[in-house]
Amino acid sequence: MSNQVRNDDVGLFLSRELETILSRVLEVQYADLKYAQILPVSTEVAESSESYTYRVFDAQGKMQVIQDKASDLPRADILRKEVTLPVRSLGGSFAYTVQEVRAAAAVPGMNLETRRAAALRRASEEAVNEIALFGNAPSGMKGFLNSDQIDKVVPNKWFDNATTDEMLEVLNEAPTRIVQGSNQRETPNTMLVPYDVYRVISTTARSASSDETVLSFFLKTNPFIRSIEPINELAAANSVLSKDRIVCYDRSPEKLQLHIPRTLELLPPERKGLEFSVAGHMRVGGTAIYYPKSVLYVEKA
Numbered sequence: 267m268s269n270q271v272r273n274d275d276v277g278l279f280l281s282r283e284l285e286t287i288l289s290r291v292l293e294v295q296y297a298d299l300k301y302a303q304i305l306p307v308s309t310e311v312a313e314s315s316e317s318y319t320y321r322v323f324d325a326q327g328k329m330q331v332i333q334d335k336a337s338d339l340p341r342a343d344i345l346r347k348e349v350t351l352p353v354r355s356l357g358g359s360f361a362y363t364v365q366e367v368r369a370a371a372a373v374p375g376m377n378l379e380t381r382r383a384a385a386l387r388r389a390s391e392e393a394v395n396e397i398a399l400f401g402n403a404p405s406g407m408k409g410f411l412n413s414d415q416i417d418k419v420v421p422n423k424w425f426d427n428a429t430t431d432e433m434l435e436v437l438n439e440a441p442t443r444i445v446q447g448s449n450q451r452e453t454p455n456t457m458l459v460p461y462d463v464y465r466v467i468s469t470t471a472r473s474a475s476s477d478e479t480v481l482s483f484f485l486k487t488n489p490f491i492r493s494i495e496p497i498n499e500l501a502a503a504n505s506v507l508s509k510d511r512i513v514c515y516d517r518s519p520e521k522l523q524l525h526i527p528r529t530l531e532l533l534p535p536e537r538k539g540l541e542f543s544v545a546g547h548m549r550v551g552g553t554a555i556y557y558p559k560s561v562l563y564v565e566k567a
Contacts, residue, residue: 299391300497301398304458305410305553306519311353313528313549319350320556353527353551354405356393360386361543383532386546390530398524398553399499400506407552410522411458411499411513412506415558419443424510424566425466433467433480440514440562441490452560456517457494460510464496493517512564521560525551 301307311318330340360382370378396402401409408415421439423432441454459467467481476483481494491514499505500512515521528549535542555561 297498299395300495301395301524304456304495304497304517305398305522305524306517308519308523308525309527309529311525311527311551315353315527317350317352318525318551318554319348320554322347322349322556349554351408351525351552351554352406353525353549354402354407356390356548356550357546358386358389359543359545361541363541365540383544386532386544387530390546390548394524394526394548394550397550401552407550408554410524410553410555411497411511413553413555413558413561415555416561416563417447417558418511418563418565420565420567422567425463430470430472430480433470434484436512436564437467437480437484437491438488440512440564441488444514444560444562445490448559452516452557453490454514454516454560454562455490455492456515457491458497458500458513458515459494460501460512461496461498462501463510463512464494467494510566513561514564515561516557521557522553522555524553527551 328340332339362378362382367378370376397407397409399409399411401407401412419439421436423436425433425436428436437457440457444452444454464481467484468479470480472478472480472483478486485491485494497513500507500510502508502510526549528547530546530548533545533547535544537543
């Protein structure tokens with residue numbers, strides 16, 4: 267607003283002096299970052315490590331009927347497979363000058379250092395969320411929503427052109443396949459769906475005479491799934507995915523984990539002339555899926 271001069275019965279005022287400045291500070295709103303809600307997070311890997319390895323053991327062998335003097339007894343043994351994944355550093359910074367801090371001190375609610383530190387923290391959380399969900403191909407870190415370890419099924423119907431019975435059939439397919447395909451060793455408990463799918467199943471009545479939705483009916487009748495959550499990044503329009511997909515899995519640290527060996531640390535300010543620079547650093551190891559058969563993707567055709 268320009269400083270126009272106003273002359274009236276009250277006297278001479280600059281128009282800026284007649285403007286009310288609200289005391290509250292309004293922040294730009296951002297989408298929620300869901301990685302910590304949908305993935306077990308581990309900090310057990312040492313922050314000095316360049317990689318981490320987990321071992322998968324498999325037992326094999328059987329007993330059978332033998333003769334009293336038998337010598338060729340069937341033998342049991344174990345097989346071991348090792349998987350090694352990288353740990354990488356994430357870095358960023360913010361800066362401020364002496365004059366900027368002095369000027370900000372005169373503005374209500376403008377704590378410059380705190381706000382720029384918060385901006386860096388938000389940036390770090392966005393980077394972790396991206397790596398947790400989609401990995402980082404150049405570094406070799408793996409993601410949860412686009413893993414090449416996970417099997418995928420493609421039903422011939424999707425929620426934008428399906429009856430309620432067909433919607434339930436699609437929802438039931440993933441947990442059923444996981445349980446049957448693992449000979450009941452795996453039992454999923456969580457499904458992640460694109461927001462559009464969540465909107466449809468949470469607002470569509472099970473039938474014309476029913477007072478419950480497709481979502482509530484499914485959660486009531488499916489013996490395994492306890493939670494269905496909307497995730498923006500599962501829509502192809504909002505991510506690197508080529509097609510919308512649903513993820514069905516067992517949300518347990520025994521099955522998968524996101525590794526963060528070092529959470530964000532802000533290093534001491536470094537002075538260059540009249541400017542102070544603050545570096546931020548953290549260590550991330552991506553998502554490790556220990557049992558790929560405990561997860562299944564359902565993808566739109």
